[in-house]
Amino acid sequence: MALLLAFALASVRAAQPAPPATPSLAASSAPAWDPAAPYVTRGQDEPGYRSWYLAVPGRAAQVKAFNDYLLSADVSGILPTWQLLRTASAWQECGGQPFEVPPTDEWPHMIQTLRYVRDYVIPAVGPVEAVSAYRNPVLNKCAGGAPESAHKLDSAVDLVPLRPTTREALMRSLCAAHSEHGAPYNAGLGFYAFLRFHVDSTKFRRWNMDPAVLPECPPLLHPEDAASSGQPLPVQAIPVQVTPPQAQPTAPAATPQAGQAH
Numbered sequence: 137m138a139l140l141l142a143f144a145l146a147s148v149r150a151a152q153p154a155p156p157a158t159p160s161l162a163a164s165s166a167p168a169w170d171p172a173a174p175y176v177t178r179g180q181d182e183p184g185y186r187s188w189y190l191a192v193p194g195r196a197a198q199v200k201a202f203n204d205y206l207l208s209a210d211v212s213g214i215l216p217t218w219q220l221l222r223t224a225s226a227w228q229e230c231g232g233q234p235f236e237v238p239p240t241d242e243w244p245h246m247i248q249t250l251r252y253v254r255d256y257v258i259p260a261v262g263p264v265e266a267v268s269a270y271r272n273p274v275l276n277k278c279a280g281g282a283p284e285s286a287h288k289l290d291s292a293v294d295l296v297p298l299r300p301t302t303r304e305a306l307m308r309s310l311c312a313a314h315s316e317h318g319a320p321y322n323a324g325l326g327f328y329a330f331l332r333f334h335v336d337s338t339k340f341r342r343w344n345m346d347p348a349v350l351p352e353c354p355p356l357l358h359p360e361d362a363a364s365s366g367q368p369l370p371v372q373a374i375p376v377q378v379t380p381p382q383a384q385p386t387a388p389a390a391t392p393q394a395g396q397a398h
Contacts, residue, residue, distance in 0.1 A: 171296040171331045175225045175267040180234040185218045188235045198237040205243050211250040214258075219266035220246065220293065223275055230278035238270040242290035248337035249291055252321040256313040257335060261306060262299040267332065269293045286324065292336035294328070304348050306331060311353030314342060 178184060189195055199217065206212040206220075221235040228234075238246075246269070257264060271279060271287040286292035297306060307327060314325045319340045326334040327344040342356040 169298075169300050171298070172265050172267055174330060175294075175296070175332060176222075177225070177228060180222055180225075180227065182218070184234055185221070188233070189218075195237070201240075202237050202243065205240075206246075206250070209247045211247055211254070214250045214254045215264070215266050215293070220269045222266060222268050224268055224271050224279035224281070224287075226279040227275065230275055232272075232275040232278070236270060236272060236275075238290040242270065245286075245289045245291035245337070246293075248321055249293060249323075249335060252318070252323045252337060253293070253295070253335060256317050256321075256323075257295070257310065260309040260313045261297045261301065264295040264297055266293050266295055286336035286338045289338065291338050292324070292334060294332055294334050296331050296333075301331070303327075303331060304346060306333065307346060307349045307353055311342065311345070311349065315353070318342075 179187075189199065199221070202221075203212060203217045206217065218235070221237060223232055223234060223236050224230065253264070268287065269292070270290040271281060271285065273288055276285050276288050277283075281287060301309075310325060310333065314323060317323075318325065322337050322340050324334065324336040324339055325342045327346075328334065340356070342353070345353050345355055
């Protein structure tokens with residue numbers, strides 16, 4: 137009898153699922169690496185894209201045409217097409233759309249930018265996520281964009297690295313590649329707060345470098361080229377140049393307005 141009871145209890149235990157493993161304290165307390173979180177609000181994430189895509193019947197054809205154009209230029213898949221439709225991070229405050237297909241006459245401007253991202257950004261820092269690309273003139277102005285912002289031309293894309301890194305290491309890696317290879321692409325490279333950085337293909341220039349990397353990665357710009365993207369810069373990255381007394385005086389360069397973006 138005792139043997140039968142023991143056998144029955146063993147059978148019941150075997151039929152019960154094992155309790156889930158308890159994660160270690162280190163694993164459960166470590167924050168997930170999500171560098172896009174400060175810049176992507178609900179509605180501009182992937183579920184938000186699906187909702188936007190389905191909200192208007194004509195959008196499917198517009199997105200397909202844009203994707204087909206990238207495919208024809210051999211730059212499809214460098215960044216997900218839906219991320220290249222993200223507008224400004226301040227789209228909600230400005231009453232804009234979270235995504236927008238750029239006008240067709242602006243599409244060629246993105247090609248060289250994507251080639252530079254493929255050839256020299258991703259090899260330098262690994263995979264990246266696009267958090268802002270085309271901005272129509274109204275949204276660009278409301279979001280603090282510069283009047284001649286490359287985002288209005290669909291030439292610019294703001295990115296964040298998907299591999300853990302520091303701001304200084306990110307700058308060093310991207311600056312080295314930009315110094316050596318940026319000019320043939322007319323590549324612009326700028327840094328905003330935290331890990332967000334800007335790439336375009338309108339003019340070879342570089343701005344908003346931290347003092348920690350200035351000896352290796354000096355700015356390549358005129359003061360009026362510099363701007364922020366509505367994110368506070370941790371430091372003032374552009375050194376003030378003093379005109380020697382014997383030099384012919386010139387009119388001071390326009391001071392960039394806070395909150396503007398290329």
